Amino acid sequence: MNLPQNPATRRFLGLLPAWLVIGIFMVMPMMILLVFSFMESDPYGGVDPGFTIEAYRQILFDLNFDDELEFDPVYLIIIGRSILLALIAVFGCLIFGFPVAYYITRQERRVQNMLLYLVTIPFWTNLLVRTYAWILILSGDGVIEQPLKSLGIIENSLEMMYTNGAVATGLVYSYLPLMVLPIYASLEKLDFRLVEAAHDLYASRFQAFKQVIVPLAKPGIIAGCILVFVPSVGAFIAPDLLGGGKKLMLGSLIHLQFASSRNWPFGGAIAMLLLAFVMIALLWQLRSARKRMEESG
């Protein structure tokens, strides 16, 4: 068997399947969704021909039942909640994950590998299953409340399920490994003699931390924040299972439009909005990475 000699032909043939598959089944669907978001919705599902920006207008201004256009904050609230919960998840992961990443880098190689393995396992296990586990923990007869009740410490349920707090807990839990790993990766390269040098120069522990460790860990922290933010802001499972269906986030709002409300253009418009948020986050990361590159020359 002979392979094509010309490197350009070879490149073309090697990349063609990937281009085709992702182009047809990923890029084209995105285009179609974009087009759908400018069409009219069919009340029974699907779209009707005709160009309209109603789906986008609806996000901010809605026709009320007197057929007047009025400012309507409902969807802004959902957007706000999504961003807020995603930021809480980012912050929670950072607080919880940073010391752990730091601790891991300070271990000997073998222990490091072991700990990293333990951090990655949950990431690769089923998200639905892991979120379900939290129902067992937070619910009224779950593993937290049951002992408290039988010891007589509490009488009534703590009502932890179906709250924003439950959703945030689920989000932090879901994406924690995504924070620890990049921070570890950047701290791993840290030369701890720098820290000792800082201390020799009579920097306090806090100063050494602030002046030496944080700047070095910054690329990892930024990467971790983005990695946690992106899936959190479009989360569907955590708000659905832990939020009781009344704390919608962008992900659940989109799902609702396709799964039962049958308003495809509106669902498409929200999906485009979500995509825009994600792109902004990614561009921000790219820009700060580029700036660092320039700074370090």
Add this chain to the structure above:
Amino acid sequence: MSKKKSFTLGELPGAKIWTLAFFIYLYAPMVVLVVYSFNENRRVMNWTGFSLDWYAKAFANDNIQRAAWNSLMIALVATVCAVTIATLAALILGRRNNFRGKDTSTGLISLPLVVPEIATAVATLCFFAVVGIQLGLISVIIAHTVFCIPFAFLPIRARLEGMDDTLEQASRDLYANDWQTFRYVTLPLLMPGIFAGAMLSFIISIDDFIITLMVAGAGSTTLPLYIYGMIRRGITPEVNVISTVMLAISIVFITAYWLLTRRQSVTTH
């Protein structure tokens, strides 16, 4: 390290306990899940005794068997397709060469990693509706193949980037043709990367929920979809049983992947 011994930032005050707490937080939910799968009571959180009955029941359940079979087959087919496509692409993009469109191609392949899953899910649904592909096994397999490609691609490319090409050159010097060089030199060297990529694709596919939820149709219920249906309906230890099995599958695969890539990094160093 004499007088400064008191200063060991590496042991940030409480970092050890913090890390311990972290791992408890990470694993406690899974332990709870597994423990309660052995509960004999129908009310899952009402522990009345150890029993394997729910395992027997779940394994005998026709619908669960069918869902498991679907999951397995979808993951297998999607993995084979994704790995093939990713290997071809990696062979071009993983070499130290530069050509117009290289960055674009790499970007395109990572696209499924960047776009939020729910957006991919509804976009794919609309696409199938427009093109007229019926929702069912085929649509699920197509969707899975797409988002498995980057997961297969990354380890294969990493392997290629870490490989030096002396052996390949030696092979060419010995008048092996390109195909022979590829078949007997490059491919065997690449195998650990391909296996690693296959493991990741397989796990990602078998765990996928949101995209499958949107594009599944008649007869393509997978295990995660089945679990979701059960959770919404009210929870019994049977949900824990299937969840435990899914956890076990993921852990076995990720451990295999871990061992594979570790051996790989040992051999390349």
Add this chain to the structure above:
Amino acid sequence: MKKLLIAAVSSAVLSFAASGAYAAGELNFYNWTDYTPDDLLEKFQKETGIKVNLDTYDSNETLLAKLKSGATGYDLAVPSQNFLEIMVKEGLLEEANVASMPNYKYVDARFKNPTWDPEQKYSSPWQMGTTSFVIRTDLYDGDCSSLKEFFEPTGKAVGQLGVFKTPEEVMNQAHLYLGQEMCTEKNEDFKALQKLFEGQKPAVKIYSSEGTPDRIVDGTVVMSSGWNGDMFNARTKEGGTTVKYCYPKEGVVGWFDSLVIPKGAKNIEAAKKFMDFVMKPENMALVSNFASYANAIPDSAPFLNPELADAPELKVPNGIPIAFGQSCGEKYIKAVDKIWTKLLQ
């Protein structure tokens, strides 16, 4: 060794593709959760050799959305009467010609050629029942004689209320409570509905259409939306002795679910066989004994669980109105969708 592996994998894949879900001798059945008895499917398989694969959904809205998004390949589904009309209008159903089936003779004359399928072209009866709300008599003090307790909850129901996730049935209950017409298109009515549901929301713990029997029995909620058969099961089979299905004076919502064959079904003949099979009295009794709803086959009575005969859940008291959901116009549908999406924010 490697060749063997490849051969094994490819033959497995091939047999998978061939056996697939669409092969003859299999029937893809899409039904509500907890609505299909296993023994019915087993019996059908024993008699005909056709294996039934079951997928489930949680509401008429979900079924319609799934069928509209091109999820063809289902051989059977079970919409309620109003959604059946929409599906016929939207061309989503295959003709089944139920009137010519041998077991059609068992159908109660009152339910032959119903308004939603006047020539019995598309549908055969499955089950019928009512939608109302339930309370836990030991945890809640009211006597649940009015929908006011459900829509404007007070006392122990506050924060402990479960409501269906999709609007259709709750909306009809709201029409009853507010004294509105079904399918109203008046803007004042929509405003009143919106106000009603938004007033109810702070008291709601969860919006969900599945798992209601479990939540009411284990006390996660003390008041909840519910279907009569589900609640009969909660009281009798799941040990929720204090679960009471309410008959508010404003009325309950009635529904009639039917088997239909969605467009694009792969196994129409098998689906028709199943429809005919279910109309046989002893088979219909299997369904009713499992799901605990009434049916349209009077001759099934001797085979029924005797408890069903005088179950309060299945007997609407005299003087309590029953309102059947109707298929409404576009304006109504859009308004309801708007109210509901905003509600769930």
